[in-house]
Amino acid sequence: xxxxxxxxxxxxxxxxxxxxxxxxxxxxxxxxxxxxxxxxxxxxxxxxxxxxxxxxxxxxxxxxxxxxxxxxxxxxxxxxxxxxxxxxxxxxxxxxxxxxxxxxxxxxxxxxxxxxxxxxxxxxxxxxxxxxxxxxxxxxxxxxxxxxxxxxxxxxxxxxxxxxxxxxxxxxxxxxxxxxxxxxxxxxxxxxxxxxxxxxxxxxxxxxxxxxxxxxxxxxxxxxxx
Amino acid sequence: xxxxxxxxxxxxxxxxxxxxxxxxxxxxxxxxxxxxxxxxxxxxxxxxxxxxxxxxxxxxxxxxxxxxxxxxxxxxxxxxxxxxxxxxxxxxxxxxxxxxxxxxxxxxxxxxxxxxxxxxxxxxxxxxxxxxxxxxxxxxxxxxxxxxxxxxxxxxxxxxxxxxxxxxxxxxxxxxxxxxxxxxxxxxxxxxxxxxxxxxxxxxxxxxxxxxxxxxxxxxxxxxxx
Numbered sequence: 001x002x003x004x005x006x007x008x009x010x011x012x013x014x015x016x017x018x019x020x021x022x023x024x025x026x027x028x029x030x031x032x033x034x035x036x037x038x039x040x041x042x043x044x045x046x047x048x049x050x051x052x053x054x055x056x057x058x059x060x061x062x063x064x065x066x067x068x069x070x071x072x073x074x075x076x077x078x079x080x081x082x083x084x085x086x087x088x089x090x091x092x093x094x095x096x097x098x099x100x101x102x103x104x105x106x107x108x109x110x111x112x113x114x115x116x117x118x119x120x121x122x123x124x125x126x127x128x129x130x131x132x133x134x135x136x137x138x139x140x141x142x143x144x145x146x147x148x149x150x151x152x153x154x155x156x157x158x159x160x161x162x163x164x165x166x167x168x169x170x171x172x173x174x175x176x177x178x179x180x181x182x183x184x185x186x187x188x189x190x191x192x193x194x195x196x197x198x199x200x201x202x203x204x205x206x207x208x209x210x211x212x213x214x215x216x217x218x219x220x221x222x223x224x225x226x
Numbered sequence: 227x228x229x230x231x232x233x234x235x236x237x238x239x240x241x242x243x244x245x246x247x248x249x250x251x252x253x254x255x256x257x258x259x260x261x262x263x264x265x266x267x268x269x270x271x272x273x274x275x276x277x278x279x280x281x282x283x284x285x286x287x288x289x290x291x292x293x294x295x296x297x298x299x300x301x302x303x304x305x306x307x308x309x310x311x312x313x314x315x316x317x318x319x320x321x322x323x324x325x326x327x328x329x330x331x332x333x334x335x336x337x338x339x340x341x342x343x344x345x346x347x348x349x350x351x352x353x354x355x356x357x358x359x360x361x362x363x364x365x366x367x368x369x370x371x372x373x374x375x376x377x378x379x380x381x382x383x384x385x386x387x388x389x390x391x392x393x394x395x396x397x398x399x400x401x402x403x404x405x406x407x408x409x410x411x412x413x414x415x416x417x418x419x420x421x422x423x424x425x426x427x428x429x430x431x432x433x434x435x436x437x438x439x440x441x442x443x444x445x446x447x448x449x450x451x452x
Contacts, residue, residue, distance in 0.1 A: 026399055136248075158247070165364075
């Protein structure tokens with residue numbers, strides 16, 4: 001049995017790890033602007049721990065690979081859920097150096113070089129250290145992410161950790177391709193995801209449902225009689 | 227413990243249920259045309275069982291909902307993996323009536339009405355019968371699918387059956403939105419998915435890697451030194 005201990009645990013941590021109902025949300029570009037963005041600007045947790053890692057003030061010994069370039073650089077290190085040894089459960093995170101990209105929603109063609117750099121160098125570093133090649137890796141972003149500073153997950157394809165499901169994980173290869181196909185894809189797309197009922201963002205979406213005109217409600221905007 | 231018995235089991239069934247390595251494949255439009263499409267035209271299993279369901283020759287009593295319209299019609303029935311009773315594990319399949327859509331790859335704006343119809347009427351039927359609303363459902367397509375006749379999966383959001391991960395499942399809401407954003411999205415996109423090593427398609431992709439010029443190899447086409 002593996003037990004994870006979180007100490008100190010904030011209220012957000014406690015809520016995150018309790019069993020609860022989830023709700024699917026269809027986040028249009030408009031809803032992102034009117035609901036999600038104001039919410040995350042208001043509720044964002046401090047990213048000090050992350051800046052400490054990027055600036056080598058903490059966890060320097062855990063870094064597997066670093067590209068120090070300001071624009072396309074990143075740090076690759078084991079996810080806190082991984083013991084760093086059991087290759088069958090390989091789980092690493094890439095934290096980009098840039099501080100101006102909150103999530104998928106901010107990505108544009110200007111970031112393609114960064115995304116491709118993380119993909120190629122992350123793969124190469126993992127292959128060198130663990131002997132696991134690109135074809136054995138699942139590389140993805142979460143939306144919504146746990147924290148709003150762009151990062152990517154690298155997990156072993158044979159391992160199914162939580163957070164790899166289609167209502168949360170977006171393959172990096174798909175993200176890159178979407179932007180190649182349509183430069184403003186992530187500014188225009190409706191992104192669907194599941195929110196826990198205790199998430200404040202969930203409450204805001206539910207509240208907005210009753211305010212929006214019926215024609216704009218995502219789940220009810222398709223009239224089968226038509 | 228729940229045991230599924232498949233009888234008679236074809237070689238394909240045996241291979242499908244054995245533990246095995248998987249490989250990530252990035253299927254560009256070109257690779258779909260040159261590798262996947264010829265493969266599935268050659269290897270396609272008979273769809274007679276499915277046509278029997280659509281024509282009411284079999285399993286008529288299992289149908290939860292039917293829209294008999296030729297163009298946008300479909301049949302909704304419990305997936306064979308679901309007992310049809312335990313709501314916590316709800317799993318239904320929508321089989322479209324049209325026989326000319328193999329998979330995601332064939333979808334164009336001409337199919338938007340069909341996709342929206344399945345979404346809206348499928349949700350309504352499930353809500354009426356099981357009391358589970360749209361916000362509690364995960365509605366998705368598989369790519370690659372198990373059989374090449376367009377169908378959609380409806381599962382309870384709180385339940386995580388196999389096949390909901392980001393390297394296999396595509397949310398119907400995302401599929402609809404992608405086509406709305408870019409009419410020929412599914413003819414142009416690079417779609418990534420995991421193949422089992424015993425899958426003949428996997429062998430064809432691996433063989434093609436050594437034939438394609440290096441510049442076209444998906445996993446190696448990004449040179450970190452650039």
